[in-house]
Amino acid sequence: MRRSQLFVKTRRDAPSDETARNAQLLIRAGYIHKEMAGVYTFLPLGLKVLNNIANIIRKEIDAIGGQEILMPALQIKERYEKTGRWDDKVVDDWFKTWLVNGTELGLGFSHEENLSPLLKNFINSYRDLPIAPYQIQTKFRNELRSKSGLMRGREFLMKDMYSYAISEEQHKAFYEKAKLAYQKIFDRLGIGGQTFLTSASGGSFSKYSHEFQTLSKAGEDTIYLDRKKKIAINKEVFNDEVIKDLDLTRNELEEVRAIEVGNIFNLGTKFSEPFGLKVLDKQGKSVELIMGCYGIGISRVMGTIAELLSDDKGLIWPEAVAPFKIYLARLGDAQDTVRAAEKTYNELTEAGVKVLYDDRRDASAGEMFADADLMGLPLRLVVSQKSLQEGSAELKNRTSESTQLIRLDKLVETIANNQ
Amino acid sequence: MRRSQLFVKTRRDAPSDETARNAQLLIRAGYIHKEMAGVYTFLPLGLKVLNNIANIIRKEIDAIGGQEILMPALQIKERYEKTGRWDDKVVDDWFKTWLVNGTELGLGFSHEENLSPLLKNFINSYRDLPIAPYQIQTKFRNELRSKSGLMRGREFLMKDMYSYAISEEQHKAFYEKAKLAYQKIFDRLGIGGQTFLTSASGGSFSKYSHEFQTLSKAGEDTIYLDRKKKIAINKEVFNDEVIKDLDLTRNELEEVRAIEVGNIFNLGTKFSEPFGLKVLDKQGKSVELIMGCYGIGISRVMGTIAELLSDDKGLIWPEAVAPFKIYLARLGDAQDTVRAAEKTYNELTEAGVKVLYDDRRDASAGEMFADADLMGLPLRLVVSQKSLQEGSAELKNRTSESTQLIRLDKLVETIANNQ
Numbered sequence: 001m002r003r004s005q006l007f008v009k010t011r012r013d014a015p016s017d018e019t020a021r022n023a024q025l026l027i028r029a030g031y032i033h034k035e036m037a038g039v040y041t042f043l044p045l046g047l048k049v050l051n052n053i054a055n056i057i058r059k060e061i062d063a064i065g066g067q068e069i070l071m072p073a074l075q076i077k078e079r080y081e082k083t084g085r086w087d088d089k090v091v092d093d094w095f096k097t098w099l100v101n102g103t104e105l106g107l108g109f110s111h112e113e114n115l116s117p118l119l120k121n122f123i124n125s126y127r128d129l130p131i132a133p134y135q136i137q138t139k140f141r142n143e144l145r146s147k148s149g150l151m152r153g154r155e156f157l158m159k160d161m162y163s164y165a166i167s168e169e170q171h172k173a174f175y176e177k178a179k180l181a182y183q184k185i186f187d188r189l190g191i192g193g194q195t196f197l198t199s200a201s202g203g204s205f206s207k208y209s210h211e212f213q214t215l216s217k218a219g220e221d222t223i224y225l226d227r228k229k230k231i232a233i234n235k236e237v238f239n240d241e242v243i244k245d246l247d248l249t250r251n252e253l254e255e256v257r258a259i260e261v262g263n264i265f266n267l268g269t270k271f272s273e274p275f276g277l278k279v280l281d282k283q284g285k286s287v288e289l290i291m292g293c294y295g296i297g298i299s300r301v302m303g304t305i306a307e308l309l310s311d312d313k314g315l316i317w318p319e320a321v322a323p324f325k326i327y328l329a330r331l332g333d334a335q336d337t338v339r340a341a342e343k344t345y346n347e348l349t350e351a352g353v354k355v356l357y358d359d360r361r362d363a364s365a366g367e368m369f370a371d372a373d374l375m376g377l378p379l380r381l382v383v384s385q386k387s388l389q390e391g392s393a394e395l396k397n398r399t400s401e402s403t404q405l406i407r408l409d410k411l412v413e414t415i416a417n418n419q
Numbered sequence: 420m421r422r423s424q425l426f427v428k429t430r431r432d433a434p435s436d437e438t439a440r441n442a443q444l445l446i447r448a449g450y451i452h453k454e455m456a457g458v459y460t461f462l463p464l465g466l467k468v469l470n471n472i473a474n475i476i477r478k479e480i481d482a483i484g485g486q487e488i489l490m491p492a493l494q495i496k497e498r499y500e501k502t503g504r505w506d507d508k509v510v511d512d513w514f515k516t517w518l519v520n521g522t523e524l525g526l527g528f529s530h531e532e533n534l535s536p537l538l539k540n541f542i543n544s545y546r547d548l549p550i551a552p553y554q555i556q557t558k559f560r561n562e563l564r565s566k567s568g569l570m571r572g573r574e575f576l577m578k579d580m581y582s583y584a585i586s587e588e589q590h591k592a593f594y595e596k597a598k599l600a601y602q603k604i605f606d607r608l609g610i611g612g613q614t615f616l617t618s619a620s621g622g623s624f625s626k627y628s629h630e631f632q633t634l635s636k637a638g639e640d641t642i643y644l645d646r647k648k649k650i651a652i653n654k655e656v657f658n659d660e661v662i663k664d665l666d667l668t669r670n671e672l673e674e675v676r677a678i679e680v681g682n683i684f685n686l687g688t689k690f691s692e693p694f695g696l697k698v699l700d701k702q703g704k705s706v707e708l709i710m711g712c713y714g715i716g717i718s719r720v721m722g723t724i725a726e727l728l729s730d731d732k733g734l735i736w737p738e739a740v741a742p743f744k745i746y747l748a749r750l751g752d753a754q755d756t757v758r759a760a761e762k763t764y765n766e767l768t769e770a771g772v773k774v775l776y777d778d779r780r781d782a783s784a785g786e787m788f789a790d791a792d793l794m795g796l797p798l799r800l801v802v803s804q805k806s807l808q809e810g811s812a813e814l815k816n817r818t819s820e821s822t823q824l825i826r827l828d829k830l831v832e833t834i835a836n837n838q
Contacts, residue, residue, distance in 0.1 A: 005484070005486075006486070007486060007538070007541055007542065007547065007550040007552060008541055009540075009541050011540075033537050033540070035490075035491055035493070035495065035533065036493070036495060039491045039493050040491065041488060041489065041490045041491060041533065041537060042488060042489040043488050044486045044487060044488055044552075046488075047487055047488055047489050050489070065424070067424075067425070067426060067463045068463060068466055069460060069461060069462055069463055069465075069466055070460065070461040070466050070469070071454075071460045072454055072458045072459065072460060072574045073492070073557065073559075073574060074454070074455070074458050074559070074573065074574050076454065076455060092519075093519075095516045095517075095524075096516060097514045097515060097516045097526065098514075099561060099573075100511075100512075100561050100562075100563045101563075105514075107516065107526075114454065114460065118452050118460060119426070121428075121430075121452070122426055122427055122428050123426065128426065131426040133426065133463075138492065138557065140492075140493070142518060142519050143519075144519045144520075154493065154518075155491045155492060155493050
């Protein structure tokens with residue numbers, strides 16, 4: 001993409017009411033725009049990052065048998081009355097609305113009450129199980145305060161999967177598969193090393209739920225981490241019994257702040273029983289289905305990456321989520337510079353390399369370099385009179401200080417091999 | 420995909436409260452699930468169709484310089500007060516909601532009031548223009564009645580683009596490009612032949628707006644069509660003056676019902692003036708930007724295709740939007756049949772052909788064939804004891820009565836070439 005055709009500009013300062021580092025950086029770099037607290041517009045580059053994250057999640061979830069669907073935001077009151085979740089005293093972050101005829105509706109904060117009644121139409125036998133429908137969909141949560149940028153949204157993109165099983169063993173087997181898939185997802189997203197499986201409160205159907213917590217001072221959670229064993233306990237359930245239960249030792253645990261980027265939960269029959277979602281098992285006995293739920297906040301992950309992988313110059317995207325691999329800066333508008341930069345842009349693009357080409361005539365080298373750092377693309381490539389004297393372009397990693405000259409005729413192969 | 424792993428089943432009958440043909444067929448074939456009037460869940464195959472449609476639109480819109488972004492559903496009251504669109508008497512299909520602190524919000528039915536204030540941050544000069552941000556996003560419209568299936572949703576997926584120009588000529592040039600892109604889109608979606616550019620009421624800033632109307636008895640609009648010239652007039656502006664203006668002849672016009680699948684509109688300065696969105700032109704004069712808007716209802720297009728391209732047996736998807744190219748039916752579970760079917764499935768899949776493989780052991784040939792027709796994939800391929808006696812599989816087009824035997828060793832090349 002040509003920078004001259006991008007309608008977005010970078011900014012020196014974030015809005016004064018934006019206190020979260022992730023949002024400050026993302027706004028300054030032109031990835032998002034703040035509409036109100038907890039509500040953002042994703043600008044062209046921000047949407048590319050969001051989609052890249054979603055696609056990594058999609059692939060790993062498909063690989064364990066997830067089936068993607070899309071459920072609506074508008075929610076039917078009666079279903080939530082059945083599960084006891086309509087009352088604002090029970091669920092305190094509802095957005096409610098109504099039809100012209102006065103019928104009350106809610107905006108979905110989670111979708112158990114959609115999916116269980118839907119599945120009654122399709123699941124008749126143990127042979128139909130296990131299944132795991134999921135969606136990548138916009139959630140609405142009426143947070144009282146929302147000051148953490150993309151990390152606590154009132155409207156945000158989420159991957160939510162729901163598994164249904166005929167038995168506790170079948171449930172457990174899928175639950176463990178999902179756990180592994182989650183770790184793989186966070187690895188691919190570039191935050192695996194700082195993300196830890198954390199036991200948290202389990203509710204009525206199992207002792208623990210499991211969170212994936214990414215270490216960050218900006219996190220809203222406190223966890224107790226065993227770095228060697230790579231597991232943690234959420235403060236909400238931290239006590240001697242739990243420490244013993246997880247085979248940990250108190251003085252090897254470190255108290256740290258963390259961001260909950262994912263969670264998995266055994267819901268038992270909480271959302272199958274109220275909807276009569278049961279089938280005959282192999283022995284011909286009618287059994288209520290056992291349900292698990294598995295969430296990843298996609299926009300929250302984007303905020304987490306921005307929060308963690310950044311320095312005083314700006315963002316540092318891992319290649320897997322970066323909107324482009326290369327920031328190509330053209331210095332000056334001498335004819336041969338323009339010609340060489342255009343050729344480089346075309347060749348790289350044709351080779352399938354994603355390039356943001358800064359072809360602006362009114363920007364200085366300093367402005368271009370500052371933008372390249374702020375926007376945080378993995379590589380910066382400079383075509384200038386000086387580099388052309390060597391028949392080369394100058395390549396720099398976002399996180400390195402040194403540059404290297406790459407001969408223009410070797411550029412495509414060099415860059416295609418550069419990780 | 421293996422049919423045995425798809426949690427969705429086809430149904431003999433649609434819900435009794437569903438009167439629209441498109442929704443009846445799509446529900447019976449397992450593409451969508453009705454939540455309430457005008458609100459549907461997209462099941463795995465339905466979501467694939469929706470995404471295929473969205474991707475065709477995305478490519479053609481990108482090709483004319485559209486820049487994809489994603490704006491939120493939650494809308495700020497003050498902005499709509501500025502444009503006079505907050506009042507329910509002015510916009511009668513609002514969904515309204517509120518924050519915990521009592522602040523009223525709306526759910527977006529269109530996004531002019533989002534985008535114009537956003538662009539004030541980025542557009543400073545005539546050099547920044549023209550631009551055309553667009554999104555593929557969920558809209559909310561509180562329709563009093565919603566009985567047309569996917570064709571009139573209360574919550575639905577829409578592509579909405581907004582162009583901003585410095586002058587009437589610049590606006591007009593982009594408007595004409597968008598018109599051509601729209602025709603291309605409907606051609607690629609398989610409904611181009613039945614879709615006609617229709618002049619409709621224009622509002623304060625131009626004599627006409629333009630709709631793309633697809634002929635269908637199920638349509639809610641009446642248009643007067645000149646089939647030779649391939650243009651039409653919407654009933655709402657149909658009079659002698661308009662007929663003359665468009666150089667048409669009254670007795671060559673045919674009154675027909677049609678579905679509005681897209682529209683393009685000159686908004687003038689209606690949504691730039693209230694937000695002070697103006698820049699200096701080349702002569703240094705401060706100018707309010709001229710705006711166009713360009714909508715395509717993506718889920719409505721899906722409903723329109725279902726309505727038009729179907730017969731008494733079921734759906735007939737054009738290949739460009741079909742969730743799979745082939746319905747592969749395996750008849751019987753003799754060892755060599757299973758082996759040949761598995762091999763066929765794997766080979767086609769590896770060759771990049773999208774196959775829905777009916778590997779169910781408990782379904783009869785009749786059930787499989789009925790499902791293949793109902794689901795409407797372009798090709799049906801049968802592997803059976805009988806076909807294997809000829810070293811072949813039996814191929815049939817969805818719309819043809821005749822079948823042909825294709826040797827298994829020629830299958831991949833034959834199918835890859837079959838349009």
